[in-house]
Amino acid sequence: MAVQFHVAHSATVIGAGVLAAGPYYCAQGSAWSARYNCMVPGTWTPLPALALLETDTEILERSGQIDATDNLKRSRVWLFTGERDETVRHEVVRALRRYYEHYVPASAIALVDNVGTGHGMVSVDHGVSCGSTAAPYINDCHFDAAGQLLQHIYGPLRPPAARQTGKLLAFDQNAFASGDAYAISLADTGYVYVPGTCETTRCRVHVAFHGCRQSAAAVGLAFVRHAGYNRWAESNGMVVLYPQTIARHGFGGWPLSFVLNLNGCWDWWGYTGPVYHTRSGAQIRAVRAMVERLSEHR
Helix, strand or coil, X not given: CHHHHHHHCCCCCCEEEEECCCCCCCCCCCHHHHHCCCCCCCCCCCCCCHHHHHHHHHHHHHCCCCCCHHXXXXXXXXXXXXXXXXXXXXXXHHHHHHHHHCCCCHHHEEEECCCCCCCCEEECCCXXXXXXXXXXXXXXXXXXXXXXXXXXXXCCCCCCCCCCCCEEEEEEHHHHCCCCHHHHCECCEEEEEECHHHHCCCCEEEECCCCCCCCHHHHCCHHHXXXXXXXXXXXXXXXEEECCECCEEEEECCCCEEEEECCCXXXXXXXXXXXXXXXXXHHHHHHHHHHHHHHCCC
16 A cells, blocks of 8 residues: 555655555556455466556556656665565565666665564564464564665654654544545544654654554554554654555445455455556545645644
């Protein structure tokens, strides 16, 4: 989702930190391709050709469905693949690097692939054992993924705060989803961490997308509190937005909607509709509206 949001809104998003994910529009609108071609590619389910994905990107750019790819020249991108990650294979993340290299200077792209972790957000001192792939999908590897990606994207930062004194606020996501977050597999409640300094001065906004099975509905506030972003935000005047998904198992709600999102993932294969990966995508529009609301804060 971070890749999709970055490419769709590259005029205003200055970079992306991506753990265990593939190239933009990898799934091509197919849940099957998402599960196999874009996570565990093989002989009969290969990764899509990068030339195809680049052509698709250019078509979307020309039709005005995403921001101009020229904006990506000024982006900074941090990528990560765990040595023991069997959920999303290493070649998928390396394909993402090659995709970005078509638009972003190679010197602005970092790839970390030497940490012995399973599939999850990698932490300095919180979570399950480093090599595990288990809830809440935060792995204690004595490695500061949040800090590394933030410093790569934003440049040198002050050391993380020893103590967090900012506010973790809950907000109604329905207000950013045409009044019906459930219809697009979003939770009623999202979260935002606001350092004290950001209550009186303007601050940068960083969007932290949780992984599949890692929403508040699935693991409580583990990701929101322990992914590692808040302590860096505290000392560097940065607001962290934590939008939230929910799992959907088919028909539900009123008006009735059909969404099949069993693991509470962000939509990177099209369960909310065919334009999910563009500025018109339902979830991308909702998160963009959240960011815009934060940017109005004085």
